Amino acid sequence: MxxxxxxxxxxxxxxxxxxxxxxxxxxxxxxxxxxxxxxxxxGSSDPSVQVGKNAGVELTSQDARPFHIEELSLATKGFSDKSLIGQGKFGEVYKGLLHDGMLVAIKRRSAVASQEFIDEVRYLSSIQHRNLVTLLGYCQENDQQNLVYEYIPNGSVSIHLYGGGHVTQEKLEFKHRLSIALGAAKGDPLQNQ
Structure with a gap:
C-alpha cells in the first residue's frame, strides 16, 4: 500500500x-x-411547566367547596341579568353575594355532570398564586356546571389588554400591556408597576 x-x-x-x-x-x-x-x-419533561415555590405557584391539598345550586341562585338573584358581568369561554359569569357576605364570581355553563369536571376542579383548586384568582368551589346540578371564584372588582386582564364590549375607564398604555404580555409568556409573576 x-x-x-x-x-x-x-x-x-x-x-x-x-x-x-x-x-x-x-x-x-x-x-x-x-x-x-x-x-x-x-415530573414533566416540558421546561415551560413549572410549579412549586421556584415559579411562585404553590400546590396545596385544599379542595374546592361543593355548593348547592340554591345557594348560588340566591347569591346571584336567580342568575338575573343584573348579576351578569361577562361572558367567557367557560360560559356566563355572574357576580354573587354569598350568605356569609363574600363577593364571588360564578362561571356557569350548561353541561351534564361528569367526573372529568370534578377532576379539573380539584386541579384548579390546588393552584395558589398571588396573581391568579382563587377557585373557591363548584356546583354540578340540574345539567349546569358552576365554578365559584373570588371576585376581583377591576375586571379581567383580557379586558384591560384587548378591550371589551364596553369602554373601560382606565386604558393601559402599550408599554404596560407589552410588559404584562411578556411576563405572561415567560411565566413571570406580574409586577406592580
Missing amino acids: SRTLAAIVGGAAGAVALVGILLLICCFCIFRKRTISTTSDT
Missing part, C-alpha cells in the same frame, strides 16, 4: 471515529437532560 493511500484510509477512519464519538456525546447529553427534566419538581 502506498503512503498516500494509507494516509487517506487512516484519515477517513479517524474522521469516522471522531463523528462516532461526537454522536455518542450528543446522545448522552440529550438523555441526561431528559432524565434531569423528568425528575424535576414538575
